[in-house]
Amino acid sequence: MNFSNTKIGSKARITAIGTYTPSKKLTNFDLEKMVDTSDEWIVQRTGIRERRIADENEFTSDLCVEAVKDMIQHHDVNLDDVDYLIVATTTPDTPLPSVASQLQAKLNLPSSLGAIDISAACAGFVQGLHLANALITSGLHRKVLVIGADTFSKVIDYTDRTTCILFGDGAGAVLVEYDETNPSFICSTNTTEGKAAIHLYYSGIANKLLDEDIITKGKIVQNGREIFKMAVNTLVNEIPKLMENAGMSLSDVNWFVPHSANIRILEAACNRLHFPMERVLFSGEYYGNTSAATIPLALKMGMEQNKIQKGDILLLSGFGGGFVHSSTLIRWTV
Structure with a gap:
């Protein structure tokens, strides 16, 4: 299991x-x-x-x-x-x-x-x-x-x-x-595909990443095309598993709150998941890709716009360099 x-x-x-x-x-x-x-x-x-x-x-x-x-x-x-x-x-x-x-x-x-x-x-x-x-x-x-x-x-x-x-x-x-009477968390999933690490990195002490020579040091290096494919495929493959294990379907989700890396990634994933973009919260338009901060920024934005309500079912999905992914299904309790 x-x-x-x-x-x-x-x-x-x-x-x-x-x-x-x-x-x-x-x-x-x-x-x-x-x-x-x-x-x-x-x-x-x-x-x-x-x-x-x-x-x-x-x-x-x-x-x-x-x-x-x-x-x-x-x-x-x-x-x-x-x-x-x-x-x-x-x-x-x-x-x-x-x-x-x-x-x-x-x-x-x-x-x-x-x-x-x-x-x-x-x-x-x-x-x-x-x-x-x-x-x-x-x-x-x-x-x-x-x-x-x-x-x-x-x-x-x-x-x-x-x-x-x-x-x-x-x-x-x-x-x-x-709070055991009104918990937020329903189900979670985490995956890691370390072989894809070479597609997005910020070099530090090492001269190599995995078995690859690092050519560029001291700045973010990204293969956008590969990261795009990895992100879309990961969301499309893992989210249905998460929903199945939660005993729920995507139609039960009020808001999808993914990492706001690129709206085109989210459009591609939602198209394949048959999830409406109208129920996606994206913080990237006016804040860009803030990495670990994109999801809380989107959550706060959704609250301020009176979109997210107490009791709503939210699907949070983060993905990025590593290649690491983490999704959690929660009931909003704030």
């Missing part, structure tokens, strides 16, 4: 959400002045019109702090008894210490909590939710703060039009608490 794709009784509920994006905008028209591209070309191929860019002295931990402040402002929550902190990011301020450990200090959280960063690229936020549910349902913890945040503008080559048109900066935070 594949236990990562099994309906398991949950005792965890999402109780609050907050988001943050920097004030600086980088529009498609700005990019026209930087690389050989155009607004029409970018919109047609990605659905992105603009993205937010962190200031020179603004880093991932700073975005996380602001997202948590936004959560506190809009929800009656207390963080004094948070006992675990998960930060999903691929662009930490520093490799060591973790963003999570820095946030413990910046947010004045209890020193008794566990704090980790997880690196699951654009699937990181959903992976974080999956872990939070497991930690709480197992009885090990009772209140987990999950944050997805990235500042890809710090590592993007703005002379490479294949990547610089895509990425923006942002953060989203949710609070997951013990």
